[in-house]
Amino acid sequence: MPKTLFEKIWDEHVVSTPEGQLPLLYIDLHLVHEVTSPQAFDGLRAAGRKVRDTARTVATVDHNVPTEPRGTPILDPIARRQIEALQQNCREFGVRLFDIDSPEQGIVHVIGPELGFTQPGMTIVCGDSHTSTHGAFGSLAFGIGTSEVEHVLATQCLPQRKPKTMLVDVKGKFADGVTAKDLVLGIIGKIGTDGATGHVIEYAGEAIRTLSMEGRMTVCNMSIEAGARAGMIAPDETTFAYIKGRRFAPNGKDWEKAVERWRSLASDPGAKYDAVVETNASELAPFVTWGTNPGMVVPITSRVPDLPANGDRAGVERMLEYMGLEAGTPMQQIRVDRVFIGSCTNSRLEDLRAAARVAKGHKVATGVRAMVVPGSQRIKQAAEQEGLHKIFQEAGFEWRESGCSMCLGMNPDILNPGERCASTSNRNFEGRQGRGGRTHLLSPMMAAAAAIEGHFTDIRNWRFN
């Protein structure tokens, strides 16, 4: 029987299928952060349990950390207490922590791959829905709740219902100015925010093969916004080249053996999927969202849609009212107050390079506040070595420390009520970036261009310096 990439990893990791229960899946890597873990550690303590395998457990602080220069005190006492709780829990249970002052701190979904923990064929979980990011390496990676975090800490296993599979086949080539972000926004727009519920998506096809690991991570990252349990891409030479030499990657003889194993993971010819979606990269445009979920997306050359004649008319009215938009407004006429370049979707070196190329030699429009928040301290350092920070700063962007920042606004980086933000993050939900804030999702290049023009603009007509 030909198997999909997902089925190969699933089958390899089923520890037990007790009668009348769910299959028990072994978890190779458990990533932990400060927001969804304190109650899980409390649960362990209450039951007198230990962390079963500290070598497979990796923690960092990202959601709450301020992006002002490190060493700035955390003024929010509740946020500080949550960070201190993780520090204390990691000490007490012997978990490896990349702490706030570590040169390897960063967004959990950025540092996992960057440090070489994320590897093909693995099962990876984290108490965070964007764990789907790691599927870019051909791993099965999915977000879990805090009870499940406790379960994995205690047992290194998780009872799981076997999800269905969906193939998203992306033919064609990307046009200039069209990125991985536009691809995934286009897919979510096409299948809807619940289009992949209950499924693991495998992205395949010519266009996916041409993507860098950064681009693949962007695509897999937003799988959850289509409701998918996970997103995955079969590993190839691009994957192996990215992993090689990283601190926690296999080395020496282990490396050759690992690569040989990883090569066998690709879906077999003739493998069957429960659903298939086809799309063509060459038909995509740079996209911008207009509503309050990531499926509400249009090409930059388009307009805010009219109210639907039937269906959820009241829902769309509500969305437009929240967003302060009129149906029929050309997207390029919508002005922005804030710009956020960052998040586990788009804060990697390639994203920052793309945005800097747009910003170079321009100035942020009067009245716009624009922030660049690298995904990790390593990315920040690498970007500074290339002089990207100078380009941003000279253009009037703020250059900040790493963290989740304004993607969800748990730290001080938030929108004020009514402010409109061009954001490279993943969710445009009501209040996501601050109560009353209005978020539009788009690619790093499109965000940088919006900062400079003061409104959304088509990057395909940009004046690069």
Add this chain to the structure above:
Amino acid sequence: MQPFRKHKGKVAPLYRANIDTDQIIPKQFLKRIEKTGFGQFLFNDWRRKPDGSPEPEFPLNQTQYSGASILVAGKNFGCGSSREHAVWALADHGFRAVIAPSFADIFANNCVKNGVLTVVLKENEAEEIARRASTNADYQLSVDLDKCLVSDDKGLTAKFSIDEFTRHCLLEGLDDIGLTLRREAEITSYESRHPVPAAWKS
């Protein structure tokens, strides 16, 4: 975990599609390190005006829904963030069951762990329940997990399906970590065949 067998209670309607967990419990309340006390922040940004005063239009602020223990909502309820705080907030506020045409996967998993039942009904059934809850004062439903049946005293009945293991866990209020630990021999055997990567050992 509190078992769920049969529950009768007042229904609050919030019939909107795609209610995400950012709405159920906004991020400014995720910094607590306990599991308790989230109920007061449930749907905060919809329930309260920016100055903190109650938003009278919001169903949970209307006296006819006070004490509701069953929520009926539109499709894809609980999408977005994996935050279990959303379920803690619903449970702490007194909700034992949520009825919707569909739920996001992680949210539904989180509900099971906390003894909250997610009832998937057909779109027209869920909508009808929301309509009845909006138009009848003190509208009550019975949710019977033994029979997988929802009913009111005005002739409405609707069957729902749920996978057998989830049903069993809810009926018994099982601690599933305990269940997994019973597979210790198999886990150990698996681990001996799949050692920790050498580079990860500290």
